[in-house]
Amino acid sequence: MRYLILSDLHANLEALRSVLADADAKGFDRLLCLGDIVGYGANPNEVIELLRARRPYAVIRGNHDKVACGIEDGEHFNDIALTAAVWTREALAPENRRYLRELPQGPVDAGGFLISHGNPYDEDGYLLSEVDALMTFESVPFSLAFFGHTHFACSFSIAGERSNLEMLGEDQVLRLDPEWRYLINPGSIGQPRDHNPRAAYALYDRDASSVSLHRVRYDVAAAQKKISDSGLPFPLAYRLEFGV
Numbered sequence: 001m002r003y004l005i006l007s008d009l010h011a012n013l014e015a016l017r018s019v020l021a022d023a024d025a026k027g028f029d030r031l032l033c034l035g036d037i038v039g040y041g042a043n044p045n046e047v048i049e050l051l052r053a054r055r056p057y058a059v060i061r062g063n064h065d066k067v068a069c070g071i072e073d074g075e076h077f078n079d080i081a082l083t084a085a086v087w088t089r090e091a092l093a094p095e096n097r098r099y100l101r102e103l104p105q106g107p108v109d110a111g112g113f114l115i116s117h118g119n120p121y122d123e124d125g126y127l128l129s130e131v132d133a134l135m136t137f138e139s140v141p142f143s144l145a146f147f148g149h150t151h152f153a154c155s156f157s158i159a160g161e162r163s164n165l166e167m168l169g170e171d172q173v174l175r176l177d178p179e180w181r182y183l184i185n186p187g188s189i190g191q192p193r194d195h196n197p198r199a200a201y202a203l204y205d206r207d208a209s210s211v212s213l214h215r216v217r218y219d220v221a222a223a224q225k226k227i228s229d230s231g232l233p234f235p236l237a238y239r240l241e242f243g244v
Contacts (some may be wrong), residue, residue, distance in 0.1 A: 002027060003110070005202040006118075007034035007148030010064070010190030011041030011088065012240075013226075015199040016050060018218035019189050026214075031055075032110055033063025034148035034186070035117035036047055038100070039081065041190050041235050042226035044068065044088045048096045057168035058110045061103035062117040062149065063124050068092065069100035080233045107145065112206070118182055120183075126150055130145070130165050134158070144182045146202070152194050153187030153202075153213050170198065170215035182242060184211055191236075197243035 004023050009016055031054050038044040039062075051059070064081070067074035068088040077085060087096070104115035106123050119125035119132065120140045127133060127147055133156035136145075153168040159180040167175065168187070176182060187200025194200075198215035205212070224237040 001111070001206045002029050003057075003204040003206070004028040004031045005034065005115075005146050005186045005204055006189055007060070007186050007201075008036045008151055008188035008190055009033070009038075009047055010188070011037055011038045011044040011047050012190030012199075012223050013043035013046045014219045014223045015052070015189045015216075018216045019199050019201050020050075020215060021053070022216045023082070023203065025102065026203060027036060030057035030111075032115055032146070033059040034058055034115055034146060035060050035065045035103070035106070036099045036148065037062065038068045038088050038092070039064025039143055040084050040232075041223065042230040042232060044091055045093050045096050048099060052099065053134075058108055058115060059103055060102065060106040060108055060115060060117055061123070063151070064088075065100045065103060069097045071101060075161070080154050080235055083233055084236060087230070107140070113204075114140070114142045116145060116147045117151040120146065120147065121146050124149075127183065130156065130163055133165070134163065135187065136183060137181055142181065144176065146186065146204070148188070150185060151188035151192055152185060154185050155199050155211075156183040157181065167194070168197070168213045170196070170200075170213060172213045174213070176209040178209070178210065186213065187215075189242065194244040195243050197241060
């Protein structure tokens with residue numbers, strides 16, 4: 001069984017289309033989405049509809065999804081993120097707003113492993129350091145969990161007193177050791193922040209006990225133009241070019 005792991009799409013239609021084409025060529029059985037389908041980008045309706053058309057096995061909500069559909073008001077967002085969330089809320093078709101409202105909160109068991117948007121014990125919590133990871137391993141029972149939210153492709157792992165943080169590069173294969181526990185972030189499709197502008201995603205091969213990380217080129221200029229033309233804040237377009 002091969003799982004396609006998508007996270008932090010952020011309404012970037014060009015990036016999502018390119019990722020799906022690349023993943024289709026590699027092959028997968030089930031699609032999972034770790035949240036933040038919308039926010040920042042200019043195509044929230046189209047991204048939701050494309051994702052739904054793929055009949056994903058599991059989708060959970062992200063913090064931008066919650067604010068965009070009105071579950072939360074975004075009081076903790078910075079000015080740019082809040083402006084984008086309000087713009088998205090107004091742009092969403094009623095059925096797509098309803099779809100976001102009905103998404104479950106993570107973590108969710110996706111078939112013997114967990115998926116969450118942020119930290120598995122706090123859906124909005126950022127998992128940034130080995131200290132954060134150690135607290136998660138102590139708080140939540142799992143062998144493997146995938147999370148998003150930070151927009152950095154990385155792996156935290158632990159076995160007894162040993163722990164490891166590894167930043168994951170493109171086309172890297174991570175072999176999963178049954179003696180270790182793993183927290184893996186596939187990176188962001190719609191707004192990478194690791195200084196690599198290519199869209200990021202992961203494939204988890206359960207039978208082979210491996211996770212492969214992939215980066216895909218997409219039409220950044222087209223995504224930037226849509227953001228600029230829509231009236232969304234300029235930095236949201238600018239950062240796509242540099243992956244920051």
